[in-house]
Amino acid sequence: MMSFKKPMLKKPMFKMPVFKKPLFTLLGVAGLSMSLLAGCGSGGDTSASAQSGSGQGKAAAVGETTSFNFYFTGSQNVKDLWDTLKPMFEEEHPEIDVNMVYIPSGTGAEPTYDRIKAAKQAGKGSGDIDLYEDSITYVAQGTKDGIWSQVSESDIPNLSNVSADTMKDVDNYAIPYRSSAVVLAYDSTKVSSPPTTLDELLSWIKANPEQFAYNDPSTGGSGSSFVQTIVYKDLPEEDIHNSDPSVMEKWESGFNTLKEIGPFVYGQGIYPKKNQGTLDLLMNGEVSIIPAWSDMVLQQLNEGLLPDTIKMQQITPGFNGGPTYLMVNGESTKKEAINEFLNFVLSPEAQAVIVEKMNGFPGIELSNMPQEMQDKFDGVADGFRTFNIGDLGTEINKRWQSDVAAQ
Amino acid sequence: MSSKSLIDAGKVSGRKTISPETKQSLLGLAMVLPSFAILLVVVIIPIIQSFFLSLSNGEGGYDLSRYTYLFTDKGMRSNIIFTLRVTVITCVLVMLVSYSLAIYMRFNQGPIVNLIRKTYMIPLFIPGVIATYGLINLLGNHGWLARLIGLVGLELPRIIFDQKGIIIANLWFNIPFTTMLLSSALAGIPSSVIESAKDVGVGRLTLFTKFIFPLSYKTFLVAITFVFMGVIGSFTAPYLIGPNSPQMLGVSMQQVFSVFQEREQAAAIAFFSFLLCSVLGAFYIRSMAEEEKAKM
Numbered sequence: 001m002m003s004f005k006k007p008m009l010k011k012p013m014f015k016m017p018v019f020k021k022p023l024f025t026l027l028g029v030a031g032l033s034m035s036l037l038a039g040c041g042s043g044g045d046t047s048a049s050a051q052s053g054s055g056q057g058k059a060a061a062v063g064e065t066t067s068f069n070f071y072f073t074g075s076q077n078v079k080d081l082w083d084t085l086k087p088m089f090e091e092e093h094p095e096i097d098v099n100m101v102y103i104p105s106g107t108g109a110e111p112t113y114d115r116i117k118a119a120k121q122a123g124k125g126s127g128d129i130d131l132y133e134d135s136i137t138y139v140a141q142g143t144k145d146g147i148w149s150q151v152s153e154s155d156i157p158n159l160s161n162v163s164a165d166t167m168k169d170v171d172n173y174a175i176p177y178r179s180s181a182v183v184l185a186y187d188s189t190k191v192s193s194p195p196t197t198l199d200e201l202l203s204w205i206k207a208n209p210e211q212f213a214y215n216d217p218s219t220g221g222s223g224s225s226f227v228q229t230i231v232y233k234d235l236p237e238e239d240i241h242n243s244d245p246s247v248m249e250k251w252e253s254g255f256n257t258l259k260e261i262g263p264f265v266y267g268q269g270i271y272p273k274k275n276q277g278t279l280d281l282l283m284n285g286e287v288s289i290i291p292a293w294s295d296m297v298l299q300q301l302n303e304g305l306l307p308d309t310i311k312m313q314q315i316t317p318g319f320n321g322g323p324t325y326l327m328v329n330g331e332s333t334k335k336e337a338i339n340e341f342l343n344f345v346l347s348p349e350a351q352a353v354i355v356e357k358m359n360g361f362p363g364i365e366l367s368n369m370p371q372e373m374q375d376k377f378d379g380v381a382d383g384f385r386t387f388n389i390g391d392l393g394t395e396i397n398k399r400w401q402s403d404v405a406a407q
Numbered sequence: 408m409s410s411k412s413l414i415d416a417g418k419v420s421g422r423k424t425i426s427p428e429t430k431q432s433l434l435g436l437a438m439v440l441p442s443f444a445i446l447l448v449v450v451i452i453p454i455i456q457s458f459f460l461s462l463s464n465g466e467g468g469y470d471l472s473r474y475t476y477l478f479t480d481k482g483m484r485s486n487i488i489f490t491l492r493v494t495v496i497t498c499v500l501v502m503l504v505s506y507s508l509a510i511y512m513r514f515n516q517g518p519i520v521n522l523i524r525k526t527y528m529i530p531l532f533i534p535g536v537i538a539t540y541g542l543i544n545l546l547g548n549h550g551w552l553a554r555l556i557g558l559v560g561l562e563l564p565r566i567i568f569d570q571k572g573i574i575i576a577n578l579w580f581n582i583p584f585t586t587m588l589l590s591s592a593l594a595g596i597p598s599s600v601i602e603s604a605k606d607v608g609v610g611r612l613t614l615f616t617k618f619i620f621p622l623s624y625k626t627f628l629v630a631i632t633f634v635f636m637g638v639i640g641s642f643t644a645p646y647l648i649g650p651n652s653p654q655m656l657g658v659s660m661q662q663v664f665s666v667f668q669e670r671e672q673a674a675a676i677a678f679f680s681f682l683l684c685s686v687l688g689a690f691y692i693r694s695m696a697e698e699e700k701a702k703m
Contacts, residue, residue, distance in 0.1 A: 111665075216651055218666040267548075270568045271651045284549045398667050405652035406482035 067097035068334040068341075071112050072133035073104070074324075075220070075275055077299055081358045088353070089344045096337045113138050117145055120331055130332040131341070136388050139174040139325050140243075148173040149330035155339045158346035161364035166323065174325035177345050177363035178354045181321025182225040183312045185282060185292040194289065194313040198233055201315060202257065204289070205264050211288040213266035213278045216405070218397040220275035225320035226291040227400055228387055230254050243390025251399070258404045271405065282310065291319060298359030322386035323363060454681060461675035473675035482652060489653035491683075493570055493645075494638045497577040501585050501634050502627070504578070509589035510619065514601075531583045535643045542576055543567050543648060567648050573655065576644035581637060585630045592626035593619070625698070632691045636684050656680050 072082060079102045086098050103112060112129065119127025132138070142148045150172045153159045159167070159175070166176050184201070186194045190211075195201035205212045215223035231254030232240050239247050262269045266287050272278050278290040279297070283306055292312075300306040326345065328338055344350055348369060351362040355373050366374045387393075425433075462469045477483050508527065512520050530538065545552050546566040553563040566572045596619065604618055620627070645655035654662070656676055664673035 218662060267565065267568060269651070272568070273647065284547075286548055394667060401652065401662065402480070402482045406485065 064095050065097050066095065066334055066337040067099050068130035068332065068337050069099045069101060069128050070131040070133070070341075071101045071103065071129050073102070073112070074133075075104075075293075075296065077296060077358050078102075078133075079104075081354060081360075084353055084357055085345065085350055088350065089341060092344065093340055096340060098341060113141065116142075116147060116329055120145075120147060126329045126331040126333070130329055130334055131338050132327045132329065133324060134327070135324060136170075136322060136386055137390055137393065139170050139327060140388060141390065142327060143171065143173045147330055148327045149332075149335070151175060151328060151339075151342065155335075156343045156346065158343045158364070161346055161348075161368045163365050170325065174327045175342060175346070175363070176323030177326050177342075178351075178358070179321065179323040179361035179363065180293055180295040180358075181314070181361075182222050182291050182319035183294045183297070183314045184289055184319075185279070185297045185306075185310055185312055186289040187282065187285070187309055188311045189309045190288040194311070195315065196313065197315055198229065198317075201289075202261065205261050208288065209264045210266050210268065212261075212264070213281050213287045213290050214271060215275060215278045216271045216273055217400050219273045220277070221320070222275045222278065222291045222293050222296075223271065224393065224397070225387075227258065227396060228389070228393070229319050230257050231396060232387075233257070239389075240385065241388045243388070243392055245392070245395075247389075247392065248395060251396070255399065255403050258400070259407050262404060262407055269405075269407070279306070282306070294321075295359045299357075302359070318385050320385065320387045454678070457674040458678050460671055461678050463671055465671060473672055474679070476672065477675060477679055483659070485653040486656060486659045487679075489570065490639060490656045490680075493573050493577070493655065494635060497574050497581065497638045498631055498634050500574065500578055501581045502631060504582055505585040505589050505630070506627075508582075508586045509593050510615075512590060513593040513596075527586055528583050530579050535580065536647075538579055539576055539644050539647045542572065542579070542644075546572065546575070568650055570650070572648040573641075573645050576648060577638050577641060580641075580644070581634045585634060588626055588630045588633075589623060592623040596622045625694075628691055628694060632687055635687050639680060639683060 070082075072078060082100055082102070086100060089098065090096065112132065113134070115127050116129050116132065119125060119129075139148070151159060151174075152172065156175075162176065170176070184194060195204045214226040217224035217227040228240075231251050233254055235247070235250055235254075239250070265271070266281060272281060275293060275296060278287070279292055279300065281287045282290050282292075283300075294312060297306065297310065297312055301308070301310060326342060328335065328342075332338065346364055348364070351364050351369060352373065354360045355362055355369070362369055362373070389396075461473050462471070464470050464472045477487065508523065512524055533541075544550050546563070547553070548563070548565070548567070550563075550567075556563060564571070566575065600618060600622075601614065604614055609617070640657055641655065642657040642661065646658050646661070649655055649658060656679075660673050660676045660680075663669050663676060
């Protein structure tokens with residue numbers, strides 16, 4: 001609409017009428033444009049500093065309030081979770097203001113980490129990102145780059161609820177506050193005995209054309225997990241923890257498998273966008289089996305979005321899954337407030353919200369949770385593998401786009 | 408216009424007193440300046456920046472490798488062809504539908520015309536994402552159109568996740584505005600011209616080709632420019648209902664930029680789509696300039 005005005009506006013200018021007060025008009029136009037320009041110019045700055053600005057403003061007004069910026073990414077359910085947890089926390093701790101910044105998945109969460117790193121390298125402190133939530137990839141990356149600060153039980157008493165082994169895995173540089181896994185979600189009215197291994201799944205896909213769908217791996221974790229599981233199918237187990245580019249040479253057979261099943265997936269090669277895209281297909285009966293995040297399936301079953309006939313099955317060896325971590329930026333100056341918040345997140349009350357609201361696996365050991373919750377997760381929590389392949393994930397997506405999508 | 412005023416300004420700069428014409432030309436220039444400044448900051452400088460970004464080959468040097476990739480990579484090449492095909496088909500269809508609607512509304516009266524006139528703008532007020540999801544629900548494989556025609560034993564061809572879906576969505580987005588433009592152009596054609604032509608026995612087709620079209624040609628050009636640029640840079644609809652491959656350039660640009668993290672390559676795609684648009688833009692400006700010359 002804006003651009004449409006241009007040619008229209010030009011026209012009167014050609015036969016410019018002699019205005020009674022040309023200077024006045026001119027000033028008006030100039031002033032208007034300048035203010036517009038000023039708006040444009042400072043636009044970038046405002047958005048970048050808005051979080052800190054508004055936070056500090058509040059702090060100044062109340063006096064004692066500390067505010068910190070918490071960046072997180074994921075699907076809508078992750079946002080809903082934090083939208084519930086934040087008021088709970090702030091009620092208990094009115095002196096702390098958590099400023100949440102949500103970056104929807106697939107819209108460039110990666111630059112957040114780059115921002116943290118760039119701020120540190122430029123000597124600009126935390127870059128206004130105090131607390132960050134992401135997968136193991138960024139825990140490893142940030143530990144290597146010396147960005148995260150170690151957490152300890154003396155600062156965060158509830159850390160004792162978390163399994164010591166999981167903390168040891170990340171060397172206390174991050175807190176695994178919840179877990180989720182990719183599973184097969186299937187329509188039990190059409191599939192009576194779902195595949196339980198990857199090979200069974202592959203032959204099922206070929207035997208039932210257009211009844212399986214996985215989403216474009218660059219737009220959501222469930223599709224990406226399926227693709228990675230196939231690509232690493234015949235590779236030694238240690239390769240899923242290897243981010244060295246030399247592994248790429250061994251991908252050939254995996255990608256061939258993906259190309260092979262291309263004509264047998266939904267629409268003979270249609271890969272919907274985002275995790276929800278395949279769930280939508282399952283919902284309206286267009287396909288019978290999809291890889292999906294367990295928490296999304298459970299949540300949508302609870303809300304009645306998915307029919308009760310949708311069931312879940314984990315294959316062995318499992319799909320990608322694992323904890324999601326909270327990482328404290330080492331440059332942050334608000335560690336006390338952050339520790340207070342982390343302590344809250346690891347409390348049984350907050351963890352119960354994760355289970356109820358998100359159907360995620362709790363981050364703390366089950367023995368700290370009420371008995372009914374312990375029953376809910378009896379034996380399912382070990383059904384996934386954690387892939388830690390770093391930047392190779394992006395390489396897989398790239399190759400998938402050129403080899404599989406464009407085949 | 409600006410060149411004319413520049414010449415005027417140059418001619419008189421030697422004189423001591425400023426003539427009223429010069430004053431006016433200067434005023435004209437000054438009035439164009441602010442909008443030019445905005446254009447400079449929000450359009451021209453970013454284009455130049457992305458052009459330089461697209462030239463860097465990632466190893467410190469500057470070359471055209473990013474552009475060679477656009478035409479040598481199989482996937483990328485089919486993206487470009489796909490984008491152009493969708494754009495051209497959309498332009499043709501939008502023009503056909505909008506012209507017919509506008510002509511129908513101009514030369515007919517009655518309740519149907521009133522109904523169209525009142526309702527054809529509605530799509531403009533529905534947000535793009537909502538409309539796109541509406542289309543998915545309507546036209547999807549198990550959408551309600553499929554269920555309706557399934558009752559009589561017909562099967563709907565694949566529309567969603569296909570170029571047909573993108574084209575239909577683009578028709579929805581572009582027809583109202585184009586019709587509005589063309590209607591206002593047709594309203595400007597004096598009835599006396601049409602009536603006298605009819606009086607001497609001119610047929611309908613001749614009436615259109617010799618009178619209506621030439622008289623609304625300028626607006627037609629404006630409209631086709633907007634449709635072309637709008638479609639070639641469209642994102643929401645192609646992202647949600649387009650195929651995985653080939654992709655529209657907008658979708659591919661987003662993927663290259665934020666998923667593959669190749670900013671230089673994304674800049675090259677952006678600059679290339681700018682070039683595509685500027686071809687039409689140049690055509691448009693030239694015909695405008697010719698007209699101005701004819702007036703003088």
